[in-house]
Amino acid sequence: MKSKPRAKANPFSPEIxxxxxxxxxxxxxxxxxxxxxxxxxxxxxxxxxKSLRKKPLRFRSLDAFLKETAGRV
Numbered sequence: 001m002k003s004k005p006r007a008k009a010n011p012f013s014p015e016i017x018x019x020x021x022x023x024x025x026x027x028x029x030x031x032x033x034x035x036x037x038x039x040x041x042x043x044x045x046x047x048x049x050k051s052l053r054k055k056p057l058r059f060r061s062l063d064a065f066l067k068e069t070a071g072r073v
Contacts, residue, residue: 014026014028015027015028
């Protein structure tokens with residue numbers, strides 16, 4: 001059984017995959033996918049940074065740090 005040739009998709013637009021008449025997946029260009037991952041990572045980093053900023057800062061001397069981490073660094 002021969003399949004029909006598919007029309008070439010625009011390389012800059014997403015292609016929606018349908019399963020049983022409903023959208024089930026999207027094919028996007030690799031560069032766009034990488035950009036999306038970078039934005040998600042940035043958003044996650046900002047969320048962590050905001051939570052860290054709510055905690056009080058704790059400073060210690062270099063000597064105190066070296067004593068606490070002796071043998072681990």
